[in-house]
Amino acid sequence: MAEKRKTAPGNPGFLRLKEALAAGEVGNVYIFHGEESYLREYYLAEMKKNLVAGFESFNFHRLESKGLTVQSLSDAVEVMPMMARRTMVEVVDWDIYRLNEEQRGGLISLLEDFPPCCCLVFVYDQLEYRPNKTYKKLYAALERYAQEVCFAEQSQAELLKWVSRRFRATGHTIDAPTAEHLLFTCGSLMNSLIPEIGKIAAYARQERITRQDIDAVAAPVLEAQVFDMTNAVSRGNFDRAAEVLGTLLKLQEEPIRLLSIIGSELRQLHTARLALDAGEGKFWLMERWNIRSGYRAGLLMDNARRVTRHWCARAVRRCYEVDLRIKSVNGVNGADELKLLLMELAQTAGA
Numbered sequence: 001m002a003e004k005r006k007t008a009p010g011n012p013g014f015l016r017l018k019e020a021l022a023a024g025e026v027g028n029v030y031i032f033h034g035e036e037s038y039l040r041e042y043y044l045a046e047m048k049k050n051l052v053a054g055f056e057s058f059n060f061h062r063l064e065s066k067g068l069t070v071q072s073l074s075d076a077v078e079v080m081p082m083m084a085r086r087t088m089v090e091v092v093d094w095d096i097y098r099l100n101e102e103q104r105g106g107l108i109s110l111l112e113d114f115p116p117c118c119c120l121v122f123v124y125d126q127l128e129y130r131p132n133k134t135y136k137k138l139y140a141a142l143e144r145y146a147q148e149v150c151f152a153e154q155s156q157a158e159l160l161k162w163v164s165r166r167f168r169a170t171g172h173t174i175d176a177p178t179a180e181h182l183l184f185t186c187g188s189l190m191n192s193l194i195p196e197i198g199k200i201a202a203y204a205r206q207e208r209i210t211r212q213d214i215d216a217v218a219a220p221v222l223e224a225q226v227f228d229m230t231n232a233v234s235r236g237n238f239d240r241a242a243e244v245l246g247t248l249l250k251l252q253e254e255p256i257r258l259l260s261i262i263g264s265e266l267r268q269l270h271t272a273r274l275a276l277d278a279g280e281g282k283f284w285l286m287e288r289w290n291i292r293s294g295y296r297a298g299l300l301m302d303n304a305r306r307v308t309r310h311w312c313a314r315a316v317r318r319c320y321e322v323d324l325r326i327k328s329v330n331g332v333n334g335a336d337e338l339k340l341l342l343m344e345l346a347q348t349a350g351a
Contacts, residue, residue: 013149021046026086027147028114030121033129034151038190043149044090044121051086051119058082065094070106077110077118087118093127096142097135104138111145122146153188156180156292163193167209170201174209180295181211187221188292222253223261227299229342230265233315234303238346245338255334256326259341263319270312272297272304307349315345 020026026047032040052059061076068091081087096107114120122129133139142148154162163179174182186196196218204213220228225244232240248258268289275285282297291297304312322341326334 013147014151016147017043017149021050024050026050026119028116028119029111029146030119031124031129031142031146031148032121032151033124033148036151036153036189036191037125038194039154040123040125040151043151044123047119047121048088051088052081052084055082055084059084059087060090061087062090062092063094065092068094070099070103070110073120074106074110077120078115079118081117085117089118089120090123091121092123092125094122095127096122097130097132097138099138104135108137108141111141114145153292154190156183156188156294159183159188159190162190163197166194166197167201170197172201172204172207172209177295178209178211178214180293182214182218184227184293184296184299185214185220185224186218187223192221222248226258226261226265227296230262230269231299231303233342233345234269234307234349236346236349238343241342241346242339245342249335255338256323259319259323259326259334259338262338263316263323266312266315266319268300269304269307270309270316272300273307273309273312276301276304277309311345311349314348318344 016027017030021043032044034040048056048060059081061079063073063076073089073091076089077087079087096104099107131139131142153159160176160179160183163182164174167174182193182196182200186193199217200209200213203217204210225248229241229244232238232244245258249255268285268291271288272285275281275288278284282294282301285291285300286294286297291300318341322337326332326337
């Protein structure tokens with residue numbers, strides 16, 4: 001009989017998984033999902049070490065989701081372990097809520113009488129895991145017998161410690177403000193940060209990593225580039241804004257998508273200006289927009305000091321008007337509309 005789920009405070013699934021690995025007591029059935037693939041792969045590897053170390057070829061089975069049936073899954077999980085305590089079965093991107101009624105019933109039966117010598121992990125990588133309460137029996141069985149683990153982006157504090165450890169392993173050090181600049185520039189997903197840290201470490205000539213090292217070789221994420229663009233506009237620097245826009249258009253970024261992100265940035269800038277006018281600080285802004293990074297919020301507050309509430313409100317309104325024009329008027333060139341918008345906003349930034 002499969003073990004029943006227990007709850008834990010905070011992030012129940014993730015905490016329980018860490019505790020189980022530390023105690024050498026990995027459960028029966030898991031559902032792994034979330035955008036932080038680095039952590040997901042790390043904990044999958046730790047589970048393999050815990051369960052089938054040295055005998056993976058006999059006891060680890062990876063099943064393709066295409067054409068997979070509950071019967072073939074049952075055959076895999078019921079295989080007895082060889083020279084190991086247990087077996088491990090990994091299934092990637094199997095949309096279990098789209099199974100037909102017969103297959104759903106078979107999966108429920110398997111979960112209810114799951115062999116204790118196996119650990120089954122449903123991994124969602126390209127496919128988003130979406131529990132569906134419409135299928136009440138399957139949903140209830142998964143709630144009862146499977147441990148759901150969401151690998152979400154780590155907190156800012158955890159990421160800063162992790163970045164410091166990665167640089168230390170390369171013989172470099174990095175202080176907290178510089179590490180925050182790295183996260184702002186390159187994003188907060190570990191898999192994306194690893195190659196950037198490698199490039200920066202190889203480029204840096206001194207032990208201490210600097211912002212200049214990061215800016216010289218790191219590839220900024222789209223959000224950081226758009227922030228650079230709106231920052232230039234708020235300074236009245238159309239040439240810089242146009243340069244960033246040109247780079248993004250050459251990379252085949254869709255104008256309508258860029259406009260959406262620009263609009264979001266300008267709405268946040270407007271909120272930052274309102275915070276300043278009300279005597280509030282960056283933490284008020286972070287709470288209103290659920291901004292995780294104090295560094296980014298601080299940059300927004302700095303930018304807001306250069307513009308007026310009126311300019312911000314008009315900039316947000318013009319983004320909406322341009323968006324409507326691009327979507328509703330035939331023959332409108334989105335890239336040209338964006339350039340004209342940036343020019344208009346830059347020219348009026350000091351007014």
